[in-house]
Amino acid sequence: MLLAIDCGNTNTVFSIWDGESFLCTLRTSTHHSRTADAYFTWYSTLVKHYGIEADITDVIIASTVPRVVFNLRIFADRFFGCRPLVVGKPDCLLPVAPRIDEGTVPGPDRLANAVGAFDRHGGDVVVVDFGTATNFDVVASDGAYVGGVIAPGVNLSLEALHQGAAALPHIDITRPDKVIGTNTVGCIQSGVYWGYSGLIEGLIARIKTEYGMPMKVVGTGGLAPLFDQADVGFDAIEDDLTMHGLTVIHRYNKENGST
Numbered sequence: 464m465l466l467a468i469d470c471g472n473t474n475t476v477f478s479i480w481d482g483e484s485f486l487c488t489l490r491t492s493t494h495h496s497r498t499a500d501a502y503f504t505w506y507s508t509l510v511k512h513y514g515i516e517a518d519i520t521d522v523i524i525a526s527t528v529p530r531v532v533f534n535l536r537i538f539a540d541r542f543f544g545c546r547p548l549v550v551g552k553p554d555c556l557l558p559v560a561p562r563i564d565e566g567t568v569p570g571p572d573r574l575a576n577a578v579g580a581f582d583r584h585g586g587d588v589v590v591v592d593f594g595t596a597t598n599f600d601v602v603a604s605d606g607a608y609v610g611g612v613i614a615p616g617v618n619l620s621l622e623a624l625h626q627g628a629a630a631l632p633h634i635d636i637t638r639p640d641k642v643i644g645t646n647t648v649g650c651i652q653s654g655v656y657w658g659y660s661g662l663i664e665g666l667i668a669r670i671k672t673e674y675g676m677p678m679k680v681v682g683t684g685g686l687a688p689l690f691d692q693a694d695v696g697f698d699a700i701e702d703d704l705t706m707h708g709l710t711v712i713h714r715y716n717k718e719n720g721s722t
Contacts, residue, residue, distance in 0.1 A: 466519045466543070467709040468535060469572060470526035472595040473618075477506060478706045479517045485703060487513050495530035499537035522547035523555075523713045525571035525705065548716055550574055550709070558715050561608040572705055573600045574608055576683065579708025581606035583701065584679050589670055590704065591663060591697070593684030595619055599666055601674065612666055617659055617686055624651065638692050660693035667696050 465480040475493045479486040489509050510517060522539040524547050526532050532549060539547040548555045550571035558578060561569055576590045577600055586604035589611075591597065596619070599612035615623075617636055624631055634648055642657055644650030671678050682690065682697040683704040691697050701707070 464517050464519050465521045465523065465710060465713055467706050468524045469705050470528055470531050471572065472527055480710050485706065486515050486517060493528055495528060497534060499534050499541055502538045503542045519543045521545055521713060523709050525550040525575045525709055527570050527572055548713060550712060556716050556719055557712065559606040563610050569608060573598055575705045575708030575712065576600050577602045577608035578711050579704045580681050582711045584681060587676060587678045589667060589678050589680045591680065591682045593617065593686040599670060601670060614662060617655060621655060638689060660690060660695050663690060663695040
């Protein structure tokens with residue numbers, strides 16, 4: 464079985480893939496100082512809790528936090544006896560190489576999104592990924608990642624607003640019933656929700672215009688269903704797109720002799 468690990472700036476996600484479906488998905492906060500033993504204690508406790516029998520033979524990692532990769536490598540080697548594939552490293556092959564400025568290193572999660580989106584939807588796709596940052600990933604007709612947009616994430620903006628303005632409370636993002644707020648919380652919710660809806664819709668429109676041909680739009684990440692309610696132009700919502708991309712990358716490397 465394959466253990467796919469997606470380590471972001473805020474959360475780290477482990478998913479167990481049996482070749483046909485994900486048996487479970489586990490989440491923990493990202494800490495660069497977490498040791499391999501700590502990862503295994505957390506992982507094995509939850510797997511036992513869910514009653515999952517998983518004989519892990521392979522591990523693939525996509526990490527936007529370089530400092531955690533070392534301990535995740537030790538985790539894979541010590542507890543599963545395998546050398547993990549790390550997306551973005553030279554020995555991890557991609558089905559189609561990205562076409563971006565020379566010397567630029569795209570985020571591993573963005574590469575996985577591109578591969579996953581192409582596998583499920585074909586080319587000419589925009590992936591909108593809601594994470595610590597809100598990423599817009601453009602996938603060409605042949606499956607290559609060809610660039611995109613990085614905007615501040617929704618929760619990051621809320622936190623900055625709270626920290627930068629002493630009188631404004633920290634709130635959870637939700638879809639307000641109306642645009643014009645009649646109290647402080649309502650005003651903030653409206654500004655964040657409808658403001659981000661406008662940002663998403665506007666950037667999608669500009670990307671499509673610049674790209675010059677019809678494109679599908681796929682939303683992913685925890686807040687994608689919430690913003691889908693604003694009718695920003697998503698054609699599909701994929702809650703496991705990054706993980707699916709990791710399974711495709713792993714399969715490609717297996718078939719091409721890299722693992």
